[in-house]
Amino acid sequence: MNERDVCDIFCTDEKKVSRLREEVEITRGLASIFKVLADDTRIKIIYALSKEELCVCDVAGIIGSTVAAASHHLRLLKSMGLAKHRRQGKMVFYSLKDDCIQxxxxxxxxxxxxHKDN
Known part of the structure; x- marks a missing residue:
């Protein structure tokens, strides 16, 4: 840690700390969503699903995996509330649940x- 990265003295604004300590609780549970997103393969799937609805086989082809692996990722995205699916005959199609994740x-x-341009 660089010495310039921290205060030279320790003091707190008690009102600000007390108010924000309560407010930050709204973030409870968000880390699990970001953990799911912290996987390159799942990011690719989400990006592809943001473009259009896809069947499991198409997702496997896009990410270069087996259908079983694609299905595993899609189930995880669905369980986290990020994706949804629908069955059409023998096919299962996935899409994003809403535009928030997009x-x-x-x-x-x-x-x-x-960041790259700078």
Missing amino acids: KIIATALNHNKA
Whole structure:
């Protein structure tokens, strides 16, 4: 740690600390979503699903995996509330549950691009 990265003295703004200590509790549970997103394969799947609905076999082809592996990732995304599926005959199609996760990915891509450009 660089000496310039911390305060030279220790003091706190008790009102601010007390208020924010309570407010930050709203983030409880978010880490599990980010843990799911912290996998390159699942990010690719989410990105692909943000473009269009896909069957499990198509997802496997896109990520270069077996159908079983793709199905595993898709089930995890579904269990976290990020994806949904529908059955059509013998086919199962996946899509994003809503546009929230799509916005997170788009924001991250914009950040990544801006960071690379600097």
